[in-house]
Structures are given as C-alpha cells and as structure tokens.
Amino acid sequence: MVHVAVDAEQSFQRAKSLPLAFTAGAAVGVLGGMIGLGGAEFRLPLLIGLFGFAALSAVILNKAMSLAVVLAALPARMAAVSAPELAAHWPVAANLLAGSLLGAWAGAAWAVRMRSATLYKVLAVLMVLMAAALVATHTTALGTLVLPVGVQILIGVATGFGIGVVAAIMGVAGGELLIPTIVLLFAVDIKTAGSLSLLVSLPTMLVAFARYSRDGSFAVLRANLRFVVVMAGGSVAGAVLGGVLLGVIPDLVLIPVLAAILVFSAVKLSSHGGR
Structure with missing residues (x-):
C-alpha cells in the first residue's frame, strides 16, 4: 500500500507530463502496429522507468490501456475478417477461453500478493519470454501440430491458462502468445488468428x-485517470500509424531491434527489483 500512496502523491507531477505520456503511448502504438500487435509489453517498462510507477501500479495501468487499445482495434478487425468467418472458429476461442479466464484470475491474484521485488523479477522474466515469442513468431514459418482432438483440447486449455496468467501479470492483451498458439494448435490462418486473439483477449x-x-x-487507476486516458489515446493513434507503416521496415531488421528493446527492459526491471 506504500507504493499506492507514493503514486497518488506523484499524480499531480505526472499530470504535468501529459504531452510526454501521449508521445510515449504513440511510440508504443507505432512499435506494436508495425508488427500487427498492441505493443503493451513495450509500454510497461516506460510506466515503471520513465513515469516512476511501482510494479503493481504499472501493471494495473497497463491493463487499463491495453483494454482500451483492444476495444479500439475490434472494429478494424471485424472489417478485415467477417463475423461468419469468425463464427466458424468459435470452438477455438471457447477452447482457449476455458483456460485463459481461469489463468487471468489466478495471475491477477498472484500479482497482488507478490512482494514488489519479486514482481519486478517476474516481469523481467516475462519480458524475455515475450522477446523470444516475438522472434520465433516473426522469423520462422509457423506450421501446424497434428494432434488427436482430445489432446488438442487439453493443450488448448493448458496453453490458454498460461497465456491468461502472463497477460494478467504483465497487463497485456496477450496477442503475442495467442496468435502463434492459434496458428500452431488449430491450423487457422494468421489473419483470422489475429481477430480470434482479440475475441479471446477481451x-x-x-x-x-x-x-x-x-x-x-486499484486506486492508482482513479488517481491517474487523466494520465491513462491521454497515454491510451496516444497508443491508439500510434497503433493506427504503425498499421500504415506495416512492412516499411523489413522484419529481419525490425524484429531483432524490438526483441533487444524487450531484453534491455527486462535487465532494467530486474535491477530495479533488486534495489
């Protein structure tokens, strides 16, 4: 609760940095948009390192902004992939949701009970996981696992649970993990997988x-509502611009740079937790 009090005391100072919050949010949105994702994993270290939020407070704010970005992205995704196409894949979403909803509740429960130093270290490990997933997804051809239906369902629930935990603890939507899972496990094309991931994420x-x-x-959200609205607005605007720039920078250049940013952020978070 000490960190929450500190965050409340700093809310006035952060309110004065609203232009920086919008700019930072836009930068995150552009990075995410250029690879077809929301980019919340890049926003989390900024909330901690640049704006001085404690780990749990940053996760909660990141979750609120991720939710706003997902809601803004849904209409565009629905236009790209029709409702009947998505409806045909409802068992995929249901399978993953059976695990991810439980995982989200469990992950959030664990996060609020963790010591702050432990949470920093956990976040650092998860940042490295995201970097590895980013590289694997964008630099290798995703195949399809051929599994018996029963095994496929069990793996879907287990994987969904893990993704729900990770998404809750980091305050992200989880598309970085959901999209390759849907492609690999259920043989869905990557365009449809992107839309399905939003339906699972929300x-x-x-x-x-x-x-x-x-x-x-959770009081940190009320204390910094203007900050959240402005940074989320920047993230949405940046994501639109990033979508326009999609493919401008080759993946072989962009992905290693983004993965390096995540690893660097993980190192900083880990050292932050040791203070």
Missing part, C-alpha cells in the same frame, strides 16, 4: 481487471 482482460479491482492497489 474477456480474459476483463476477468483480470475485475480481480485487480478488488485490491486496494
């Missing part, structure tokens, strides 16, 4: 958000 994020709302740390 209820998963709402569950994590509901769990966080039961903790006293």
Whole structure:
C-alpha cells in the first residue's frame, strides 16, 4: 500500500507530463502496429522507468490501456475478417477461453500478493519470454501440430491458462502468445488468428481487471485517470500509424531491434527489483 500512496502523491507531477505520456503511448502504438500487435509489453517498462510507477501500479495501468487499445482495434478487425468467418472458429476461442479466464484470475491474484521485488523479477522474466515469442513468431514459418482432438483440447486449455496468467501479470492483451498458439494448435490462418486473439483477449482482460479491482492497489487507476486516458489515446493513434507503416521496415531488421528493446527492459526491471 506504500507504493499506492507514493503514486497518488506523484499524480499531480505526472499530470504535468501529459504531452510526454501521449508521445510515449504513440511510440508504443507505432512499435506494436508495425508488427500487427498492441505493443503493451513495450509500454510497461516506460510506466515503471520513465513515469516512476511501482510494479503493481504499472501493471494495473497497463491493463487499463491495453483494454482500451483492444476495444479500439475490434472494429478494424471485424472489417478485415467477417463475423461468419469468425463464427466458424468459435470452438477455438471457447477452447482457449476455458483456460485463459481461469489463468487471468489466478495471475491477477498472484500479482497482488507478490512482494514488489519479486514482481519486478517476474516481469523481467516475462519480458524475455515475450522477446523470444516475438522472434520465433516473426522469423520462422509457423506450421501446424497434428494432434488427436482430445489432446488438442487439453493443450488448448493448458496453453490458454498460461497465456491468461502472463497477460494478467504483465497487463497485456496477450496477442503475442495467442496468435502463434492459434496458428500452431488449430491450423487457422494468421489473419483470422489475429481477430480470434482479440475475441479471446477481451474477456480474459476483463476477468483480470475485475480481480485487480478488488485490491486496494486499484486506486492508482482513479488517481491517474487523466494520465491513462491521454497515454491510451496516444497508443491508439500510434497503433493506427504503425498499421500504415506495416512492412516499411523489413522484419529481419525490425524484429531483432524490438526483441533487444524487450531484453534491455527486462535487465532494467530486474535491477530495479533488486534495489
């Protein structure tokens, strides 16, 4: 609760840096948009390192902004992939949601109970995981696993649970993990997988958000509402611009740079937790 009090005291100073918040959010949105994702994993270290939020507070704010970005992205995705196409794949979404909803609740519950130093280290490890997933997804050809239906369902639930945990603890939508999972496990094309990932992400994020709302740390969202709205607005605007720039920089150049940013951020978060 000490960190929440500190965040509340600093909210006035952060309110004066709203232009920086919009700019930082836009930069994150552009990075995410250029690879077809929301980019929340890049926003988290900025909330901690640039704006001085404690780990749990940063996760909660990141979750709120990720939710806003996902809601803004849904209409565009629905236009790109028709409702009947998505409806044909409802068992995929249901399979992953069976695990991700439980994982989101569990992940948020674990996050609010962790010591701050432990949470920093966990976030650092997850940042490296995201970097590895980013490289694997964008530099290798995604095949398809041929599995018996029963095994496929069990793996889908287990994988969904893990993704729900990661998304809740980092405050991200989880598309970085959901999209390759949908392609590999269910043989869905990557364009449709992107839309399905949003349909899985949205209820998963709402569950994590509901769990966080039961903790006293959730007050950081009310104390910094203007900051959140401005940074989320920047993230949405940046994501649109990033989508326009999609493919301008070759993946062989862009992906290693983004992965390096994530690893560097992980190192900084880890050292932050040791203070």
